[in-house]
Amino acid sequence: xxxxxMRNNTLTLLAVVGLAAFLWWADGNFDGYKIQIMNLIAINxxxxxxxxxxxxxxxxxxxxxxxxxxxxxxxxxxxxxxSSQKQAIYILEPLIAPLQTAHAPFVxxxxxxxxxxxIFGLIIALPVLRLGGDYLGIATLGFGEIIRVFANNLVPITxxxxxxxxxxxxxxxxxxxxxxxxxxxxxxxxxxxxFGNALKAIRDDEVAAKAMGINTYKYRVTSFTxxxxxxxxGGALLASLLTTIDPKMFLFIMTFQVLMxxxxxxxxxxxxxxxxxxxxxxxxxxxxxxxxxxxxxxxEIPGIPGMRMVIFSLSLVxxxxxxxxxxxxxxxxxxxxxxxxxxxxxxxx
Amino acid sequence: MSERxxxxxTPGLTMRFGGLxxxxxxxxxxxxxxxxxxxxxxxxGKTTCFNMITGFYIPSEGNIxxxxxxITGLSTHKVCAKGIARTFQNIRLFYNETVLQNVMxxxxxxxxxxxxxxxxNMPSFLREEKEVKDRAMFLLEKVGLADLAxxxxxxxxxxxxRRLEIARALATQPKFLLLDEPAAGMNPQxxxxxxxxxxKTRDDFGLTILLIEHDMKVVMGVCEHIWVLDYGKLIxxxxxxxxxxxxxxxxxxxxxxxLENA
Numbered sequence: 001x002x003x004x005x006m007r008n009n010t011l012t013l014l015a016v017v018g019l020a021a022f023l024w025w026a027d028g029n030f031d032g033y034k035i036q037i038m039n040l041i042a043i044n045x046x047x048x049x050x051x052x053x054x055x056x057x058x059x060x061x062x063x064x065x066x067x068x069x070x071x072x073x074x075x076x077x078x079x080x081x082x083s084s085q086k087q088a089i090y091i092l093e094p095l096i097a098p099l100q101t102a103h104a105p106f107v108x109x110x111x112x113x114x115x116x117x118x119i120f121g122l123i124i125a126l127p128v129l130r131l132g133g134d135y136l137g138i139a140t141l142g143f144g145e146i147i148r149v150f151a152n153n154l155v156p157i158t159x160x161x162x163x164x165x166x167x168x169x170x171x172x173x174x175x176x177x178x179x180x181x182x183x184x185x186x187x188x189x190x191x192x193x194x195f196g197n198a199l200k201a202i203r204d205d206e207v208a209a210k211a212m213g214i215n216t217y218k219y220r221v222t223s224f225t226x227x228x229x230x231x232x233x234g235g236a237l238l239a240s241l242l243t244t245i246d247p248k249m250f251l252f253i254m255t256f257q258v259l260m261x262x263x264x265x266x267x268x269x270x271x272x273x274x275x276x277x278x279x280x281x282x283x284x285x286x287x288x289x290x291x292x293x294x295x296x297x298x299x300e301i302p303g304i305p306g307m308r309m310v311i312f313s314l315s316l317v318x319x320x321x322x323x324x325x326x327x328x329x330x331x332x333x334x335x336x337x338x339x340x341x342x343x344x345x346x347x348x349x
Numbered sequence: 350m351s352e353r354x355x356x357x358x359t360p361g362l363t364m365r366f367g368g369l370x371x372x373x374x375x376x377x378x379x380x381x382x383x384x385x386x387x388x389x390x391x392x393x394g395k396t397t398c399f400n401m402i403t404g405f406y407i408p409s410e411g412n413i414x415x416x417x418x419x420i421t422g423l424s425t426h427k428v429c430a431k432g433i434a435r436t437f438q439n440i441r442l443f444y445n446e447t448v449l450q451n452v453m454x455x456x457x458x459x460x461x462x463x464x465x466x467x468x469x470n471m472p473s474f475l476r477e478e479k480e481v482k483d484r485a486m487f488l489l490e491k492v493g494l495a496d497l498a499x500x501x502x503x504x505x506x507x508x509x510x511r512r513l514e515i516a517r518a519l520a521t522q523p524k525f526l527l528l529d530e531p532a533a534g535m536n537p538q539x540x541x542x543x544x545x546x547x548x549k550t551r552d553d554f555g556l557t558i559l560l561i562e563h564d565m566k567v568v569m570g571v572c573e574h575i576w577v578l579d580y581g582k583l584i585x586x587x588x589x590x591x592x593x594x595x596x597x598x599x600x601x602x603x604x605x606x607x608l609e610n611a
Contacts (some may be wrong), residue, residue: 193467208441213429213458
């Protein structure tokens with residue numbers, strides 16, 4: 001067993017080194033479009049695994065992810081935007097004084113974005129997590145909308161519907177994948193500790209969890225806040241990657257996209273969220289062709305904008321109908337399971 | 350006989366749901382170290398009593414004292430922290446988790462380290478996690494499920510699920526254990542084993558056990574004192590022999606006619 005652990009740690013380390021080598025290679029050889037997709041994969045993975053902690057591991061159906069992303073994006077962007085750029089883009093009303101000069105290095109800005117999102121998460125969690133099930137979903141959905149409406153109307157802070165432009169594009173492959181590894185490590189450690197077991201207990205049977213002395217309310221609030229923190233980080237990275245944000249970016253569709261990754265990857269599976277992020281992000285790009293005019297023989301289908309979201313909604317319905325547990329279910333892809341699979345195949349031959 | 354401490358006292362405990370009085374003036378005193386039983390026909394209010402004691406229901410009237418300390422209306426997890434653990438009539442395990450994880454979840458209550466120490470890999474955290482795991486394994490050995498530690502809880506046969514639920518309750522380090530129909534669905538052989546298991550558990554862990562049970566062989570075989578509940582009211586109490594001979598109890602269980610014809 002001890003040997004296995006050594007082997008697994010070595011393999012994990014090798015995988016990280018391999019990823020780094022691949023990123024280094026991709027950085028030099030891939031075109032901008034492919035690199036953008038790779039960046040989106042990392043950010044989507046962060047968002048998915050943070051929602052998975054809330055929904056997949058603790059069983060809280062939350063639809064407020066876009067709200068936390070929005071908070072993280074605005075906080076971090078305001079901290080990395082140069083003062084001159086701030087003056088240039090705040091046309092309607094000037095930015096309030098302390099924010100005008102506020103500045104922080106990129107890492108600090110992203111982490112602060114996460115932190116403020118976590119504070120928002122805590123504030124919303126305290127009243128809302130008294131609810132359960134569908135009510136929670138509706139309440140968090142409302143919260144996400146409230147954040148967006150605030151972003152739209154708090155013009156002296158958010159620049160309203162004009163949004164922020166010219167955000168420095170610090171979020172390159174290294175930052176995004178670095179934060180992704182940090183997020184995965186953090187959530188993996190939590191989920192695999194006995195604290196994580198307690199969260200899963202709440203998901204499986206809240207009544208029994210209470211009877212086992214677990215303060216389920218407190219634990220749910222904790223899990224929700226941690227999830228909000230990483231959602232904020234994902235939002236902050238996304239803002240810097242796209243260099244421009246506005247309130248319309250954080251519509252419900254954003255939450256839906258993250259939810260789709262989590263459900264497709266497997267509720268309660270960390271590696272599932274990673275696989276889901278890779279698959280869904282690539283598919284979302286690849287499926288763009290359906291929005292262009294297609295010629296089938298003599299028959300021409302005109303391009304319909306938004307068609308790929310229709311296809312994705314349909315596929316989510318299909319997943320829920322036919323493979324509710326997603327790609328991975330609650331299982332994890334681990335070195336042990338890989339070795340077992342290969343050795344079994346070896347025996348069969 | 351030496352004087353035993355009173356572990357649980359429930360003066361005038363009453364539970365009303367709207368106009369229905371489910372439990373009326375439930376008044377018992379449980380001596381420390383005893384195995385005692387609560388019996389009665391279906392719907393008599395036995396599980397409601399459990400739910401009041403463990404904080405799932407707040408009693409409409411009356412108080413609950415655990416070793417002279419009032420615990421009335423305390424929330425469920427706090428009651429458990431005080432040292433009262435329970436099992437459920439319809440087994441409630443954490444079915445997606447392994448047998449070992451189930452017991453570890455029970456032990457989580459006594460863990461001191463908090464969640465943020467997990468990503469930091471702090472030595473004190475790792476040590477405590479290992480202690481919890483070892484203790485969970487120890488308990489699984491005690492209930493004879495150590496071989497199945499890695500299995501998912503829902504793959505266990507019924508009888509073993511019952512034992513796992515007891516192991517999980519023991520992991521919270523209780524002083525007082527409430528078992529809700531531990532022998533339900535067991536064959537005579539299994540329930541006979543269960544009786545010995547309950548007695549052995551009490552002795553090994555220095556517990557006091559209150560159990561609800563329909564299997565009269567188990568109740569009469571293992572309980573030192575029995576309370577009988579019918580339509581929410583206590584109709585009798587005493588040692589098993591007395592209860593068996595009590596006409597009120599026979600009437601509650603078998604009806605008036607049975608007594609007349611006997």
